Amino acid sequence: MGKIRYFIALWAAKLVYLLLRVLGRNATMYPGYIALKLCPDYLGRTKKSPHVICVTGTNGKTTTTNMIADILSECGMNIVSNRYGSNINTGVATALTHSVNVFGKPKIDALVLEVDERFSRLILPFIKPDYLVVTNLFRDSLKRNAHPEYIFSILDTYVPETTRLVLNADCLQSSQLLKKNERVYFGIDRLDTDVTECVNLINDFSICPVCDEKLEFNYLRYHHIGNAYCPKCGFKSFDAQYRLTNIDYENKTITVKHGDTEDVYPMVNRAIYNIYNELAAITVLSEFGADKEKVMAHMNSISVTQTRYKELKAGKTEVIRTMAKGQNSVSCSRTLDFVGNESGPRTVFIMVDDLFERRDSSEFMGWIYDADFEFLNSPDIRQIVVAGPRCFDYKLRLRIAGISEDVILCEEDEFKAVDIMDKDIDKLYLLHDTSTYDLACKVEEKIVTVFTQAQNAKGGEQ
Numbered sequence: 001m002g003k004i005r006y007f008i009a010l011w012a013a014k015l016v017y018l019l020l021r022v023l024g025r026n027a028t029m030y031p032g033y034i035a036l037k038l039c040p041d042y043l044g045r046t047k048k049s050p051h052v053i054c055v056t057g058t059n060g061k062t063t064t065t066n067m068i069a070d071i072l073s074e075c076g077m078n079i080v081s082n083r084y085g086s087n088i089n090t091g092v093a094t095a096l097t098h099s100v101n102v103f104g105k106p107k108i109d110a111l112v113l114e115v116d117e118r119f120s121r122l123i124l125p126f127i128k129p130d131y132l133v134v135t136n137l138f139r140d141s142l143k144r145n146a147h148p149e150y151i152f153s154i155l156d157t158y159v160p161e162t163t164r165l166v167l168n169a170d171c172l173q174s175s176q177l178l179k180k181n182e183r184v185y186f187g188i189d190r191l192d193t194d195v196t197e198c199v200n201l202i203n204d205f206s207i208c209p210v211c212d213e214k215l216e217f218n219y220l221r222y223h224h225i226g227n228a229y230c231p232k233c234g235f236k237s238f239d240a241q242y243r244l245t246n247i248d249y250e251n252k253t254i255t256v257k258h259g260d261t262e263d264v265y266p267m268v269n270r271a272i273y274n275i276y277n278e279l280a281a282i283t284v285l286s287e288f289g290a291d292k293e294k295v296m297a298h299m300n301s302i303s304v305t306q307t308r309y310k311e312l313k314a315g316k317t318e319v320i321r322t323m324a325k326g327q328n329s330v331s332c333s334r335t336l337d338f339v340g341n342e343s344g345p346r347t348v349f350i351m352v353d354d355l356f357e358r359r360d361s362s363e364f365m366g367w368i369y370d371a372d373f374e375f376l377n378s379p380d381i382r383q384i385v386v387a388g389p390r391c392f393d394y395k396l397r398l399r400i401a402g403i404s405e406d407v408i409l410c411e412e413d414e415f416k417a418v419d420i421m422d423k424d425i426d427k428l429y430l431l432h433d434t435s436t437y438d439l440a441c442k443v444e445e446k447i448v449t450v451f452t453q454a455q456n457a458k459g460g461e462q
């Protein structure tokens with residue numbers, strides 16, 4: 001009976017997918033939704049591809065998953081991934097539907113899935129991945145994810161014992177997961193910019209998990225990312241088997257040491273959090289047995305997906321559009337740190353309104369007081385534009401960060417903000433949320449037009 005139900009669900013999901021595609025819809029979630037409605041154990045019943053790699057964690061899942069899927073595809077493997085879809089159970093069920101033929105037989109070489117950490121209990125026990133990459137565990141939206149230890153307990157309970165883990169040795173939280181499972185660690189050696197005392201507003205791992213003593217840090221990168229030890233009981237960070245030993249920003253390369261071998265890979269993106277994502281991808285691909293030369297060659301040709309990061313020119317101004325996730329104070333702080341540490345005179349345009357959140361209820365703005373807007377308090381940052389319905393909240397937050405009123409341009413209408421902002425600047429950082437991505441693309445288009453015109457007119461005058 002279960003088998004019949006499964007096949008009805010599979011065929012219905014495939015049919016719904018075809019119909020939605022004919023209608024021009026994305027169809028990333030609904031086929032899986034139907035499949036799970038008709039057959040609640042659909043994920044467990046679907047025959048698995050020869051290889052299953054999953055990626056979870058608070059930040060960097062999408063970027064890491066896409067890198068792994070892109071490179072395995074470039075290496076000639078037939079892949080299904082949920083890159084354009086959802087990372088919860090319905091999205092995973094849709095991806096599984098694509099991985100088998102109408103008889104339920106696997107038709108691909110490998111399944112590469114991004115898995116939402118909160119939904120992992122509904123996914124991982126059933127699809128039993130061969131590898132699970134955990135990028136990190138941080139404080140996320142308080143409304144959705146509560147405390148990071150709550151997410152830790154979900155993963156620690158529901159990841160199957162047979163799954164091999166790829167963990168971040170520098171993340172004190174996620175590196176402690178699932179002590180019984182086979183594992184390999186990646187990490188980045190001490191950097192010149194590291195400190196030994198936390199400068200961030202949030203550090204969710206400052207106490208020894210064994211004896212409660214305050215931890216000491218050999219080096220601390222941001223929040224609880226670093227290398228720590230307990231002065232009392234001997235607890236310490238794990239050693240990384242894949243160590244990033246050098247970052248060459250000029251030649252855009254990173255050096256990764258594994259055993260006695262040191263390899264130089266192209267740097268996909270210079271933001272440190274994206275270097276972590278690349279290192280996580282290199283580690284799992286190496287463990288998986290992917291051809292190292294091919295991985296190196298293909299790393300050269302891939303980029304962080306344009307919905308997350310894009311560089312372009314608006315006249316003489318270099319525009320860098322990058323995501324700063326709303327409701328997620330740590331992820332947003334990483335972007336603010338990146339923008340704050342860039343060099344030269346620059347403008348920052350912030351449009352991080354969580355429209356999705358606002359649709360059903362009032363948007364929670366408390367998270368901006370956990371995010372490190374202080375990183376924007378720099379003399380090189382000449383103007384900060386806060387635009388959108390929540391601009392006054394952002395203005396208040398910037399004032400609390402000690403930023404002068406003269407630097408802040410506060411405007412509810414994002415397009416009007418472009419008209420009135422200063423256009424004589426070398427670099428502009430446009431920060432948006434996942435739900436303001438489409439709007440940010442339109443604002444970016446206007447920036448290109450308006451900046452080019454203004455700079456040409458100014459050039460004509462001279």
Ligand SMILES: [Zn+2]
Binds near residue numbers: 210211230233234235
């Ligand atoms: Zn201790």
